[in-house]
Amino acid sequence: MLLRTHDLKAFYGDAQALFGIDFHLARGEVVAVIGANGAGKSTFLKSLVGIVKAPRDAIVFDGTPIGGLPPGEIVRRGIALVPEGRRLFPSLTVEENLLMGSNAGRQGPWTLRRLYAMFPVLEAKRHEPGTSLSGGQQQIVAIGRALMSNPAVLLCDELSLGLAPIVIREIYAALPAIVAEGMTVIVVEQDVATAQRVSQRVVCFQEGRVSLEGPSDALTREQISQAYFGVAA
Amino acid sequence: MIDTVVQGLLLGGLYCLFALGQSLMFGVMRLTNTAQGDFIVLAAFGAIALAAATRLGFAWVALAMLPVAFGLGYVLQRVVLNGTLGRDPLPSLVVTFGMSIVIQNGLLEMFSADPRSLDSGGLNVQSIGLPGGVAVGVLPLVTLAVALAATAALQALFGRTALGRAFRAVSDDSETAELMGMNAGRVYALATAIAFVLVLVAGVLQAMRTTVSPSDGPLLLLFAFEAVIIGGMGSFWGTFVGAMVLGLTQQIGFRLDPGWGIWFGHLVFLAVLVLRPQGLFPKTRG
Numbered sequence: 001m002l003l004r005t006h007d008l009k010a011f012y013g014d015a016q017a018l019f020g021i022d023f024h025l026a027r028g029e030v031v032a033v034i035g036a037n038g039a040g041k042s043t044f045l046k047s048l049v050g051i052v053k054a055p056r057d058a059i060v061f062d063g064t065p066i067g068g069l070p071p072g073e074i075v076r077r078g079i080a081l082v083p084e085g086r087r088l089f090p091s092l093t094v095e096e097n098l099l100m101g102s103n104a105g106r107q108g109p110w111t112l113r114r115l116y117a118m119f120p121v122l123e124a125k126r127h128e129p130g131t132s133l134s135g136g137q138q139q140i141v142a143i144g145r146a147l148m149s150n151p152a153v154l155l156c157d158e159l160s161l162g163l164a165p166i167v168i169r170e171i172y173a174a175l176p177a178i179v180a181e182g183m184t185v186i187v188v189e190q191d192v193a194t195a196q197r198v199s200q201r202v203v204c205f206q207e208g209r210v211s212l213e214g215p216s217d218a219l220t221r222e223q224i225s226q227a228y229f230g231v232a233a
Numbered sequence: 234m235i236d237t238v239v240q241g242l243l244l245g246g247l248y249c250l251f252a253l254g255q256s257l258m259f260g261v262m263r264l265t266n267t268a269q270g271d272f273i274v275l276a277a278f279g280a281i282a283l284a285a286a287t288r289l290g291f292a293w294v295a296l297a298m299l300p301v302a303f304g305l306g307y308v309l310q311r312v313v314l315n316g317t318l319g320r321d322p323l324p325s326l327v328v329t330f331g332m333s334i335v336i337q338n339g340l341l342e343m344f345s346a347d348p349r350s351l352d353s354g355g356l357n358v359q360s361i362g363l364p365g366g367v368a369v370g371v372l373p374l375v376t377l378a379v380a381l382a383a384t385a386a387l388q389a390l391f392g393r394t395a396l397g398r399a400f401r402a403v404s405d406d407s408e409t410a411e412l413m414g415m416n417a418g419r420v421y422a423l424a425t426a427i428a429f430v431l432v433l434v435a436g437v438l439q440a441m442r443t444t445v446s447p448s449d450g451p452l453l454l455l456f457a458f459e460a461v462i463i464g465g466m467g468s469f470w471g472t473f474v475g476a477m478v479l480g481l482t483q484q485i486g487f488r489l490d491p492g493w494g495i496w497f498g499h500l501v502f503l504a505v506l507v508l509r510p511q512g513l514f515p516k517t518r519g
Contacts (some may be wrong), residue, residue: 049412053467078301081412089405096398103399149414 001060002027002184003048003079003153006066008058010040010047010208017043017052020207025153028177030185032195032216035205036228040083041188043153044205048186049081050074062152075104080151084158084188086142088130095126097141101148108150109181115144118177136167143171147178154178156187160194172198192224206230234363238481243370245460245480246377247442248425250435251453251474252460253383255429256472259461260391261400261424262318264325268333270454271428275336276436277445278344280421280490281351291351301432306429310422318421333450340447348444357441376438383431390427391469400424403511459502465512474513 003025008019018040027029033041044132046052047067048059054067075081080101088097098112116123119140125133130141139159146154160218168191175198179185189195195202196216204212204227212219212227255269257462266272276298284294317324349357359371399420402410407417437452439445456479464475486497505512 051408051412070416071408072414072416075412075414083412085411087409088405089402091401091405091410092398096401099395099398100402100410100413100415175477 001025002029002062004060005048005058006060008044008047008054009206010043010052010054012043013046013169016209018042018047021208021210023203023210025184027152027184028179028182029201030187030199031201031203032199033186033188033203033205034190034192034195034224034228035211037190038207041205042157043208045081045157045186045188048074048155049079050057050078050208054168072104073092075149075151076106078106078150078152079155080104080146080149081152081155082142082146082157084137084161086135088138088141090129090131092130094122094130094141097130098122098126098144101145104149106150110147110150112148113148116212118174119144134167135163136171139163139167139171140174143174143178143204151172151183153184153186156185158188158190160189160191168194192201192228235365239367239369239483240365240373241481241484242477243377243480244484246373247435247438247479248378248479249380249384249476250376250431250438250458252464252472252476253380253387253469254431254435255457256461256464256469257387257424257428257431258467259466260381260468261404262314262421263322263404264314264318265322265329266428267326267329267454268336268450269329269432269457270452271333271336271450272432273436273439273453274340274445274447274450277440278340278346278349278447280433280437281349281440281445282344284351291353291437291441292353295433296370298433298437302429302433303426306432307422308427309429311418313416314425315421333454337447337450344447346446346448348446349440349501350444351437351440353441372438372442376442379434380473380476381436383434384469387427393507396423402456425457456498459498462512463502463505465515468512468514471512471514478513 001024005021005023008018008021009016021044026051033044035041043052047054050069056065056067059067061077061079083198087226098115121137122140122144130138133141159171187195187199199216201212202214202216204220204224206227212223255266258264258266274336279298280294283297284291313328314325315329353372357372360368361371362368384517391400399415403415405421410418427469460476460479463478464471473487478501482501483494487494
């Protein structure tokens with residue numbers, strides 16, 4: 001296993017957000033994490049990248065415990081996050097935003113040239129402020145910025161948030177090419193149909209616990225509704 | 234009239250150097266250093282003491298102190314000021330205010346209240362004659378040139394280098410910057426280290442231009458604040474222009490009445506606060 005969590009608990013002050021998550025991710029796998037608002041999906045990703053603190057042994061990456069390490073150290077080890085809401089740097093241009101990803105100092109296939117070839121719009125707008133782009137283009141910049149760190153695992157938090165369906169389809173259309181480079185991906189997604197379509201396995205969170213897990217193409221609407229909302233559809 | 238304008242701009246050069254470090258620290262960390270003036274005075278006394286002990290000229294003294302100022306700024310930010318950063322500006326204000334008191338009393342204890350100055354090798358009495366009977370002091374001219382060069386260098390650093398990109402990124406969103414592998418605490422420390430190099434330059438030039446005493450800090454802080462706020466917080470060229478406006482208005486005030494100069498500067502500062510509180514050129518963006 002490339003990434004594994006064992007009995008992962010997370011807290012915001014006294015409030016517990018995750019209640020013992022056991023999770024595993026194989027190299028090259030695409031896993032979708034679904035769940036309602038407040039289910040703990042984003043907290044889970046934040047724990048993996050060190051924004052939310054976790055016990056050292058609760059997260060093991062490539063055989064090494066990484067729980068609680070600083071975010072900078074975790075990205076240098078090969079886990080990158082595309083944060084919810086994109087969070088581009090407003091005072092940086094598109095190209096400068098992308099170059100920020102290379103601070104991790106990891107070598108790999110993802111370079112500015114490669115990204116510009118894959119997303120020509122980025123090259124066309126490389127000198128414009130990142131936040132002046134459309135929502136979909138900003139999301140592409142956020143994905144490109146994470147790829148620039150040449151991660152082994154890419155975590156995508158709510159890529160579709162606030163975007164039109166056609167834009168969401170365009171963004172997810174890039175995922176196979178990214179996975180083809182050997183990338184392992186966790187996608188947090190509220191849109192169940194999209195999550196099932198782009199992933200090999202679905203893990204459903206409910207109130208900070210895993211309520212369902214299985215192959216994306218084998219789970220039924222009823223099973224997911226039960227796990228998603230806690231009630232039968 | 235021409236003489237007033239020229240002298241005002243030259244005075245603005247010194248104020249710009251007082252203010253640039255403040256502008257840099259606010260621009261990167263949203264930290265208002267209320268001990269800025271006292272650190273300038275500390276640098277001035279450090280230079281005076283080193284010159285007296287070694288008999289070196291002011292240029293060698295300044296060069297020798299550069300790494301000390303850089304190191305002091307770096308360590309101060311990493312060890313003390315990083316712990317005060319956050320959404321609430323009060324902790325950093327209180328801590329730097331405390332530093333201000335410590336520096337003033339420490340200098341009083343070590344050097345007494347006597348004003349002192351740094352030997353400029355005669356630079357402070359040399360002047361260049363211009364047509365129309367206007368005489369321009371060499372030291373104020375050098376100060377203005379240094380201020381101009383420092384402003385341009387900071388602007389280039391911010392807009393064209395990887396370090397400047399890091400400064401802007403942590404200023405925008407330090408948490409996301411850390412997700413990119415950046416150590417925000419280290420970036421902040423580098424910003425303060427550079428600010429302290431500017432503080433050193435300002436302190437040395439101030440001690441060469443006039444006398445300094447341990448209680449001068451608050452007035453220098455006031456001039457720095459006024460220049461930064463007139464120009465716009467976090468904007469280097471704005472700070473430069475703000476310092477020029479301050480120097481010019483003070484000089485016009487002095488021309489009208491010797492007691493009005495500082496007061497005129499305060500009036501312009503208040504007018505900007507009321508009419509354009511964001512300053513003339515708010516926030517540098519590359």
